[in-house]
Amino acid sequence: MSESHLSTATAHVHGHGEEDYLSCSSGWKSWAFTLDHKRIGVMYLVAILASFLAGGIMALLIRLELLLPGKFFLSEDQYNHMFTLHGAIMTFLFLIPSIPAALGNFMVPVMLGVKDVAFPRMNLASFYLWIGGAIFFLAAVILGGLDTGWTFYTPYSTTTNTSVITASLGVFILGFSSIFTGLNFLVTINMMRPAGMTWFRMPLFLWSLYATSIIQILATPVIGITGLLLIAERALGIGIFDPARGGDPVLFQHFFWFYSHPAVYIMILPAMGIISEMVSTFSRKPIFGYRFIAYSSIAIALLGFLVWGHHMFVSGQSPLAAMMFSALTFSVSIPSAIKVFNWLSTMYKGSVSLETPMCYTLSFIFLFGIGGLTGLFLGALATDVHLHDTYFVVAHFHYVMMGGTLIAFLGGLHYWWPKMFGKMYNENLARIACLIIFVGFNATFFPQFILGSRGMPRRYAKYDPEFQIFHQFSTFGALLLGAGLFLSAGVLLHSLLRGRRAPANPWGGSTLEWKCSSPPPHHNFDWPPVVTEPYHYDHIQYDPKEGGYVEVEEVAPDPDDAPLPVKH
Amino acid sequence: MSDSSSVVAEPSATSHHHSDDHPRFLAHHFGSPQQQFDAGKFGMWLFLITEVLFFSGLFCAYAVYRSTHPEAFANADRYLDSTLGATNTAVLIFSSLTMAWAVRAAQLGQKTLLIRLLTITLMCASIFLGVKAVEYSHKWDLGILWASQFNPKDHAAHSPALLVLSIPAILATMITGVAFAVSRAKKSPIAAPFWFCLLLTSVAFFGGVGLGTMVPVIEESFTGVKHGGDHEESHSEQGGDRSHGHDEHANVAQGTDAHAGHSHAAESQVSEPQASIGNGPSHLLGQAEFDPTYTGIFFSIYYVMTGLHAIHILAGMGTIAWLVWRSIRGDFGPDYFGPVDYVGLYWHLVDLIWIYLFPLLYLIG
Numbered sequence: 001m002s003e004s005h006l007s008t009a010t011a012h013v014h015g016h017g018e019e020d021y022l023s024c025s026s027g028w029k030s031w032a033f034t035l036d037h038k039r040i041g042v043m044y045l046v047a048i049l050a051s052f053l054a055g056g057i058m059a060l061l062i063r064l065e066l067l068l069p070g071k072f073f074l075s076e077d078q079y080n081h082m083f084t085l086h087g088a089i090m091t092f093l094f095l096i097p098s099i100p101a102a103l104g105n106f107m108v109p110v111m112l113g114v115k116d117v118a119f120p121r122m123n124l125a126s127f128y129l130w131i132g133g134a135i136f137f138l139a140a141v142i143l144g145g146l147d148t149g150w151t152f153y154t155p156y157s158t159t160t161n162t163s164v165i166t167a168s169l170g171v172f173i174l175g176f177s178s179i180f181t182g183l184n185f186l187v188t189i190n191m192m193r194p195a196g197m198t199w200f201r202m203p204l205f206l207w208s209l210y211a212t213s214i215i216q217i218l219a220t221p222v223i224g225i226t227g228l229l230l231i232a233e234r235a236l237g238i239g240i241f242d243p244a245r246g247g248d249p250v251l252f253q254h255f256f257w258f259y260s261h262p263a264v265y266i267m268i269l270p271a272m273g274i275i276s277e278m279v280s281t282f283s284r285k286p287i288f289g290y291r292f293i294a295y296s297s298i299a300i301a302l303l304g305f306l307v308w309g310h311h312m313f314v315s316g317q318s319p320l321a322a323m324m325f326s327a328l329t330f331s332v333s334i335p336s337a338i339k340v341f342n343w344l345s346t347m348y349k350g351s352v353s354l355e356t357p358m359c360y361t362l363s364f365i366f367l368f369g370i371g372g373l374t375g376l377f378l379g380a381l382a383t384d385v386h387l388h389d390t391y392f393v394v395a396h397f398h399y400v401m402m403g404g405t406l407i408a409f410l411g412g413l414h415y416w417w418p419k420m421f422g423k424m425y426n427e428n429l430a431r432i433a434c435l436i437i438f439v440g441f442n443a444t445f446f447p448q449f450i451l452g453s454r455g456m457p458r459r460y461a462k463y464d465p466e467f468q469i470f471h472q473f474s475t476f477g478a479l480l481l482g483a484g485l486f487l488s489a490g491v492l493l494h495s496l497l498r499g500r501r502a503p504a505n506p507w508g509g510s511t512l513e514w515k516c517s518s519p520p521p522h523h524n525f526d527w528p529p530v531v532t533e534p535y536h537y538d539h540i541q542y543d544p545k546e547g548g549y550v551e552v553e554e555v556a557p558d559p560d561d562a563p564l565p566v567k568h
Numbered sequence: 569m570s571d572s573s574s575v576v577a578e579p580s581a582t583s584h585h586h587s588d589d590h591p592r593f594l595a596h597h598f599g600s601p602q603q604q605f606d607a608g609k610f611g612m613w614l615f616l617i618t619e620v621l622f623f624s625g626l627f628c629a630y631a632v633y634r635s636t637h638p639e640a641f642a643n644a645d646r647y648l649d650s651t652l653g654a655t656n657t658a659v660l661i662f663s664s665l666t667m668a669w670a671v672r673a674a675q676l677g678q679k680t681l682l683i684r685l686l687t688i689t690l691m692c693a694s695i696f697l698g699v700k701a702v703e704y705s706h707k708w709d710l711g712i713l714w715a716s717q718f719n720p721k722d723h724a725a726h727s728p729a730l731l732v733l734s735i736p737a738i739l740a741t742m743i744t745g746v747a748f749a750v751s752r753a754k755k756s757p758i759a760a761p762f763w764f765c766l767l768l769t770s771v772a773f774f775g776g777v778g779l780g781t782m783v784p785v786i787e788e789s790f791t792g793v794k795h796g797g798d799h800e801e802s803h804s805e806q807g808g809d810r811s812h813g814h815d816e817h818a819n820v821a822q823g824t825d826a827h828a829g830h831s832h833a834a835e836s837q838v839s840e841p842q843a844s845i846g847n848g849p850s851h852l853l854g855q856a857e858f859d860p861t862y863t864g865i866f867f868s869i870y871y872v873m874t875g876l877h878a879i880h881i882l883a884g885m886g887t888i889a890w891l892v893w894r895s896i897r898g899d900f901g902p903d904y905f906g907p908v909d910y911v912g913l914y915w916h917l918v919d920l921i922w923i924y925l926f927p928l929l930y931l932i933g
Contacts, residue, residue, distance in 0.1 A: 119611060221621035
């Protein structure tokens with residue numbers, strides 16, 4: 001506690017005067033060979049946004065094709081390629097690395113109060129592995145595309161003549177990239193926390209990344225070996241997934257989902273971490289149930305390993321296994337709900353201010369709520385048999401992955417943008433973009449719940465005319481969504497050119513990243529920052545001169561607070 | 569031990585200037601050598617966890633197919649030479665000993681001993697691969713391959729399989745030999761001993777090949793007496809050739825033949841159905857005892873598991889070679905031995921995986 005007194009006495013921004021990480025060196029080599037986690041994070045950001053653009057354009061093409069019940073402009077084959085690549089690119093190139101590798105890389109050491117991650121060279125290697133994986137994906141597109149769906153299910157993936165091997169190698173390489181990131185975070189958080197940064201003073205974003213990293217370490221190797229087996233199956237005919245040779249195609253599904261189900265928690269846990277940060281900052285109130293949120297991240301990471309079979313209710317696993325997996329699936333909803341209730345409780349009686357990141361936070365809670373609750377329908381064995389492989393599933397996971405991860409990613413991007421690039425964006429336009437995205441998203445995916453429950457199967461290029469109205473609604477929603485995303489990209493890019501210089505602490509956040517200047521200096525902090533409770537806002541006040549928030553000496557709290565009840 | 573040393577180091581460090589208390593080996597973002605060491609070690613353990621999970625997929629596949637096709641696993645037993653497997657197990661366990669000892673030597677700053685122990689570890693790895701090359705080439709010659717190519721023959725084909733598998737080692741021997749000669753001529757204090765270590769490692773591969781071909785012969789001379797038969801004599805005469813001609817593939821092919829014969833003799837209780845293997849569908853009479861349909865699935869798993877393990881051996885050799893270079897340069901001592909420790913952990917894991925593979929693949933009869 002003596003430390004907190006110290007910190008309040010120093011109303012000082014670390015790193016003033018020292019050159020920031022963007023301008024401390026220049027030339028392409030200073031970026032390509034950098035070991036600075038911040039620059040690696042920025043490179044990751046550019047890279048994953050490029051793949052998001054590619055995947056997003058494919059999504060729009062899919063939606064446009066579905067405007068008409070029959071053929072519009074894509075052949076069935078082209079349609080299959082399109083949705084496969086959309087899924088594979090969005091999952092492996094965008095969603096999995098999005099928050100941990102881009103925002104996490106930038107923020108973990110800063111929020112922890114250290115100079116860098118534990119293994120900076122491995123961090124850079126992780127980025128180049130990502131590039132390597134992306135090149136393999138690109139090669140797969142050029143060498144005949146891919147039409148297996150992003151799940152690569154055997155036996156189709158062992159017999160199709162599209163470039164499964166190239167794409168699997170891409171997944172294998174991206175897996176290593178992901179493992180390196182996770183390993184780095186685990187070691188950094190475990191071993192490098194500075195004096196005063198106890199486990200329960202860590203910002204919840206770090207807790208969520210810690211949980212994410214556990215999954216990355218434990219699950220990713222399994223997709224690695226699965227990919228190798230698939231490659232060996234195609235190249236050599238080892239027969240492991242081929243019933244004619246004694247193999248079992250369902251084993252592939254088990255292997256695949258043993259990774260890919262936990263992988264959805266790789267995508268959503270960091271998103272939940274960002275929401276925990278933002279909901280507290282913009283309610284100006286300590287997060288409600290800190291420990292519950294922290295533990296629920298770990299609980300989700302561990303429980304997530306026990307539920308993969310719910311993807312395979314109709315794949316021919318034993319009825320007993322199906323029932324067990326169904327029951328276990330519901331257990332994951334407990335920690336998820338704990339988080340949602342805690343966020344809502346944090347806002348209750350807080351002084352909520354609707355800056356752009358908070359708008360995204362509210363979007364997230366709403367959309368993730370729908371995504372999570374519809375997941376219960378799919379986890380329940382009896383209803384899933386009806387809804388399996390329909391648009392209901394498509395809508396559900398888009399509500400979680402896009403309404404959850406993407407929205408939180410955008411929120412986090414807007415939240416930390418001033419810190420990362422030292423510029424403020426146009427608040428009103430950014431909020432309008434957020435609103436358009438929210439409306440467009442719901443217009444796109446809500447009709448798909450109806451489509452699915454009425455029996456429209458997923459992955460079909462053509463459909464019965466009775467579904468047309470919903471598909472058209474969905475397509476126009478997608479165009480709106482795309483417009484919103486382009487607007488928000490425009491707002492952010494515009495800020496780089498014309499934006500107002502960002503203060504160190506534009507939102508009044510109390511975690512360590514707001515104690516260094518914007519953008520942070522090369523070594524993050526001139527001296528190790530003093531660590532206090534992460535969500536404590538009494539000593540942070542708006543300073544019009546600074547244009548942001550500053551720490552003030554705590555005016556002895558008791559005399560100030562005591563008279564208040566009397567006045568009332 | 570490390571505790572007391574850090575306590576001793578502390579006062580002297582604080583008495584220096586700030587820039588001085590950062591030893592050369594300490595990366596800028598770590599606070600202390602101890603923190604750097606702990607971070608590295610924890611990172612290595614996490615990496616080993618990923619390795620275990622990487623192999624766990626294969627162990628899982630093994631378990632699934634063993635339960636769905638137990639007969640395939642029982643049949644496969646006749647094609648596997650547990651003596652060679654045991655030999656390789658012994659070689660690897662010995663290399664783990666030298667590796668663990670090397671860590672100790674690094675901690676105590678015994679530079680020469682460290683270099684020698686690392687070199688012995690490398691040679692053991694090379695011997696392991698040599699024995700493995702003999703096994704693989706035998707199976708290749710007998711048509712015992714993965715599921716789609718599984719086509720067992722009674723008589724081994726004459727193929728240059730072993731020679732092909734030895735090409736990397738032959739190249740490595742030539743390259744390291746030349747590099748050693750050059751660096752020695754230049755009297756390079758680091759490169760010369762380094763290349764010498766690698767030359768020994770490359771040559772050790774042929775020792776492994778020799779071992780792999782000799783061991784069955786020796787075993788034959790003990791166990792074969794009981795069973796007698798014409799296999800016996802052909803082995804003993806080829807055994808003489810084997811000891812010096814491992815580069816000549818004609819010999820090799822004969823050797824594999826002899827080896828196949830050996831498994832007949834050594835496991836007489838299954839030698840009855842064995843006779844029908846190569847003769848293909850016409851001999852499916854013995855189906856109740858031997859149905860080769862799914863046996864290939866066992867060998868798919870066998871090749872994936874042992875192949876992946878061999879790749880890990882190669883990766884380990886690369887990192888140990890890097891350690892040899894750094895040891896000769898004198899990087900390691902009581903203050904700084906982390907890399908030796910981490911690579912040691914990795915090497916023990918590679919060893920441990922083999923210790924699981926050996927009974928699961930070779931001793932299933």
